[in-house]
Amino acid sequence: MTLRTPLCDLLGIDHPIVQAPITNEPELPRAVAGAGALGTVQCWTATPERVAELAAELGALAVAFNVQVSRRADACVDAALAGGARIVSLFWGDPTPYVERIRAANAHLLVTVSSAEEARRAEAAGADAVVAQGWEAGGHVRGDVATLPLVAAVVDAVTIPVVAAGGIGDGRGVAAALVLGAQAAWLGTRFVASVECALPYKARLLDADETSTVTAEEDEGAWPAGSPYRMLPGDGRPYAGQSVGLVRDLKPAAQIVQELVAEAERALGRT
Numbered sequence: 001m002t003l004r005t006p007l008c009d010l011l012g013i014d015h016p017i018v019q020a021p022i023t024n025e026p027e028l029p030r031a032v033a034g035a036g037a038l039g040t041v042q043c044w045t046a047t048p049e050r051v052a053e054l055a056a057e058l059g060a061l062a063v064a065f066n067v068q069v070s071r072r073a074d075a076c077v078d079a080a081l082a083g084g085a086r087i088v089s090l091f092w093g094d095p096t097p098y099v100e101r102i103r104a105a106n107a108h109l110l111v112t113v114s115s116a117e118e119a120r121r122a123e124a125a126g127a128d129a130v131v132a133q134g135w136e137a138g139g140h141v142r143g144d145v146a147t148l149p150l151v152a153a154v155v156d157a158v159t160i161p162v163v164a165a166g167g168i169g170d171g172r173g174v175a176a177a178l179v180l181g182a183q184a185a186w187l188g189t190r191f192v193a194s195v196e197c198a199l200p201y202k203a204r205l206l207d208a209d210e211t212s213t214v215t216a217e218e219d220e221g222a223w224p225a226g227s228p229y230r231m232l233p234g235d236g237r238p239y240a241g242q243s244v245g246l247v248r249d250l251k252p253a254a255q256i257v258q259e260l261v262a263e264a265e266r267a268l269g270r271t
Helices: 006-011 027-034 048-058 074-083 096-104 116-125 147-157 171-179 202-207 242-246 253-269
Strands: 017-019 039-042 063-068 087-091 108-113 129-133 162-165 184-187 214-217 228-231
Touching (some): 017 027, 017 039, 017 253, 027 063, 027 253, 039 048, 048 074, 063 074, 074 087, 074 096, 087 096, 096 108, 108 116, 116 129, 116 147, 129 147, 171 184, 171 253
Parallel strands (some): 017 184, 039 063, 063 087, 087 108, 108 129, 129 162, 162 184
């Protein structure tokens, strides 16, 4: 049994697994890409110069460069493209101002959405795929619809591939996403608990369960005031989603990818 989908062919990956944008360090996305999945670099905490360096280092691999566009992010997008990024993902804003330049660079565009209507707008703007992010997700959460109903609604609303995000932490969740019609699953919290991830709170995930996360709202800053985010309680923004209850060990990213694929294959084989 293979999990390969048309989105895998488009992005040049072997498995329908996407690592969420949880770090701007290269080790984790490089390891994920090396395992046949899509790694992601989180760009909004990096300078344009650093983004260009990371794109030059990782752009030829199966690595996306995630840019937060609630405020104009021209310099960040341009730096990623100039460095050689071939996959760009945009979050929290209108992708339209960036589509033409991404197309001109022969890069693929993923856009994160929180509703079927937002997905239709992203498709009309020229996105190659949309990421349907449910409320269970860790970090900044765009909408308030749970992943299962959101993914189903978005799959029905667009003709481009859909990636399911939010609350997916094991191969059963990957399988569920595929059954809903998504062509890949987007996981963040599971990859925080990887050997290659440098986030200082990752060991805390091992003692958490599905009830451990809380939501808070942003003050004025890089994100719009009032925008929600999900994390473990405590200082230092320990972002985590409700899938944290499925995280029980720290493993190399490549092993995580392999286990996700094997678990998903087993789950789908039982249906």
